[in-house]
Amino acid sequence: MDFAEQVKSSVDIVKTIGEYVRLKRNGSSPRYVGLCPFHSEKTPSFSVHAGHQFYKCFGCGAGGDVFKFLMEIERISFFEALKLLAERNGIAMPKREYSDPDSKLRGALMEMHEIAARTFQVNLNGPIGSEARNYLIARNVSAEQAAEFGLGLSDGSGQQLVRQFESRFSPEQLDHSGLIMKRQEGSGYFDRFRGRLMFPIHNESGKVIGFGGRALRPGDEPKYLNSPETPLYRKSYVLYNLHRAKDAIRKSDYSVLVEGYMDVIGVYSAGVRNVVASCGTALTNTQVRALKRHAERIVVNFDPDAAGANAAERSIQMLLDESFQIRVLELDRELDPDEYVKAAGAEAYRAKLESAPAYFHWLADRARKKFDMHAVEGRIQGFKFVAPAIQRISDRLERFAVANDVAHYLGVDEKLVREQFSKTSVPRAAPAPQPAASLSERLLLKALIASEEARLQAIPHLRGIAALDRYATKNILKALFSMQEDDVPFRFSDLEGRLPEADRDLLSALVFADDKIGEETAVQVALDCLRKLRAVEPQQEVAALRAQIKAAEKAGNLQEAMRLTQEFVRKSSAGSTSR
Ligand SMILES: [Zn+2]
Numbered sequence: 126m127d128f129a130e131q132v133k134s135s136v137d138i139v140k141t142i143g144e145y146v147r148l149k150r151n152g153s154s155p156r157y158v159g160l161c162p163f164h165s166e167k168t169p170s171f172s173v174h175a176g177h178q179f180y181k182c183f184g185c186g187a188g189g190d191v192f193k194f195l196m197e198i199e200r201i202s203f204f205e206a207l208k209l210l211a212e213r214n215g216i217a218m219p220k221r222e223y224s225d226p227d228s229k230l231r232g233a234l235m236e237m238h239e240i241a242a243r244t245f246q247v248n249l250n251g252p253i254g255s256e257a258r259n260y261l262i263a264r265n266v267s268a269e270q271a272a273e274f275g276l277g278l279s280d281g282s283g284q285q286l287v288r289q290f291e292s293r294f295s296p297e298q299l300d301h302s303g304l305i306m307k308r309q310e311g312s313g314y315f316d317r318f319r320g321r322l323m324f325p326i327h328n329e330s331g332k333v334i335g336f337g338g339r340a341l342r343p344g345d346e347p348k349y350l351n352s353p354e355t356p357l358y359r360k361s362y363v364l365y366n367l368h369r370a371k372d373a374i375r376k377s378d379y380s381v382l383v384e385g386y387m388d389v390i391g392v393y394s395a396g397v398r399n400v401v402a403s404c405g406t407a408l409t410n411t412q413v414r415a416l417k418r419h420a421e422r423i424v425v426n427f428d429p430d431a432a433g434a435n436a437a438e439r440s441i442q443m444l445l446d447e448s449f450q451i452r453v454l455e456l457d458r459e460l461d462p463d464e465y466v467k468a469a470g471a472e473a474y475r476a477k478l479e480s481a482p483a484y485f486h487w488l489a490d491r492a493r494k495k496f497d498m499h500a501v502e503g504r505i506q507g508f509k510f511v512a513p514a515i516q517r518i519s520d521r522l523e524r525f526a527v528a529n530d531v532a533h534y535l536g537v538d539e540k541l542v543r544e545q546f547s548k549t550s551v552p553r554a555a556p557a558p559q560p561a562a563s564l565s566e567r568l569l570l571k572a573l574i575a576s577e578e579a580r581l582q583a584i585p586h587l588r589g590i591a592a593l594d595r596y597a598t599k600n601i602l603k604a605l606f607s608m609q610e611d612d613v614p615f616r617f618s619d620l621e622g623r624l625p626e627a628d629r630d631l632l633s634a635l636v637f638a639d640d641k642i643g644e645e646t647a648v649q650v651a652l653d654c655l656r657k658l659r660a661v662e663p664q665q666e667v668a669a670l671r672a673q674i675k676a677a678e679k680a681g682n683l684q685e686a687m688r689l690t691q692e693f694v695r696k697s698s699a700g701s702t703s704r
């Protein structure tokens with residue numbers, strides 16, 4: 126067994142995928158389902174098969190084994206996925222150099238970020254860190270919290286990382302790091318971050334992939350300097366603190382969205398562990414989906430200033446598009462979350478969080494302040510102010526319910542609501558496609574996959590079936606034949622690997638169909654199906670002939686039509702006597 130096989134056989138795909146997607150077991154079957162992390166959907170079409178250790182989305186077609194999943198969700202190479210799985214499961218990697226240049230570069234960048242994070246932390250805790258430590262004390266961040274979040278300090282020399290990197294990494298790796306920069310004039314490099322409080326940014330599996338650096342002295346611009354986009358760090362994909370928060374998000378079934386690093390640290394230290402930040406910008410669609418994998422409810426708590434309100438507005442639209450249940454937390458006294466926790470205490474913040482109103486009520490409250498609610502006209506204006514947001518709810522029933530609720534809240538006639546909302550309807554996600562194979566074919570294939578004995582007994586008969594080429598499952602069956610010829614032990618991934626895309630989809634559909642076949646019954650099922658398939662064979666041939674005759678007549682080939690008709694007569698009489 127090669128190393129990848131060894132890793133694969135010692136991990137459970139359900140557990141691995143379960144760290145990214147909330148999966149529910151489908152009764153007692155080996156099928157687990159959840160919302161697809163690779164496309165936007167409301168009804169789960171993403172399935173994971175515990176027995177065969179693979180996943181398939183019937184909505185967007187994504188599918189494969191545990192490596193493929195990690196490669197796609199973490200956007201990493203095969204080698205990195207292998208390494209990640211091995212590490213997580215305490216399996217030692219063989220000491221062998223892999224030649225994939227992409228992985229090599231990313232591996233080097235990971236190492237540079239680890240070195241940088243360590244260096245920054247040492248700085249913060251050493252003699253040059255006193256000013257930064259004072260800043261943290263003033264912001265109420267304890268030494269423990271600083272350590273937990275891996276906070277650090279970049280020194281002022283601009284040469285600290287350069288000195289460590291230059292001898293160890295290639296110029297190409299240095300250029301891609303985002304941590305050091307080439308001098309405009311002359312030669313050599315200097316550190317990007319100088320004299321800043323450093324916040325490491327992690328990917329979902331907890332590796333440092335970038336930094337945010339806050340200026341410590343007034344007048345240092347910009348206030349926040351972030352890592353540029355690198356092969357590791359893509360801003361629109363990353364949520365600050367998600368790797369720490371995701372367990373708490375699942376447990377509480379909601380996330381708290383704030384704006385900045387300090388807000389996360391403040392709120393997290395107040396005991397609210399399910400907090401993440403978008404880092405100063407409005408959410409992207411990718412970030413929203415990353416959150417949705419863990420919970421579909423969210424409390425948005427942005428800064429009270431205009432920029433914060435704008436970011437909140439755009440983020441909320443993005444969240445509505447993905448059908449999140451949103452609540453809005455507005456803190457009084459114009460405080461941002463971090464300041465509020467400091468001023469009013471952790472308990473007060475948590476109480477505020479608990480009582481945060483649903484987004485549409487919050488919006489309706491804003492409408493109430495904006496328009497004259499004593500006049501009918503004002504109430505209608507108020508409702509129209511909220512209506513565009515309601516319009517964005519994709520589920521029709523929910524849209525109506527919210528609209529009625531808001532209308533009631535604002536004292537608006539329900540008729541207006543019906544007028545506003547009766548026209549639009551939004552298409553729903555398509556259900557998983559039914560495999561175009563007969564029940565007998567389906568059961569036969571399942572039995573063959575389930576049992577060695579069934580394969581041994583049924584395949585020799587199957588090979589003799591003349592009509593095999595008409596079967597929807599013919600390619601899959603032939604792949605099974607060739608596996609038997611090759612005398613390799615049956616492995617589901619092997620079977621999959623021998624198939625073109627369309628047949629892989631068919632195989633997934635068949636495997637996830639809810640027919641239960643145990644190993645005990647498999648032989649019997651296989652032989653029964655075989656018998657039934659043979660019994661309908663003459664009928665099928667007759668049907669095929671009929672179609673050929675029609676085609677020949679249509680094409681004006683009467684001679685051929687005649688010949689086929691004779692054959693048809695012969696076959697259909699034979700078919701009726703053989704039954
Ligand atoms: Zn999908």
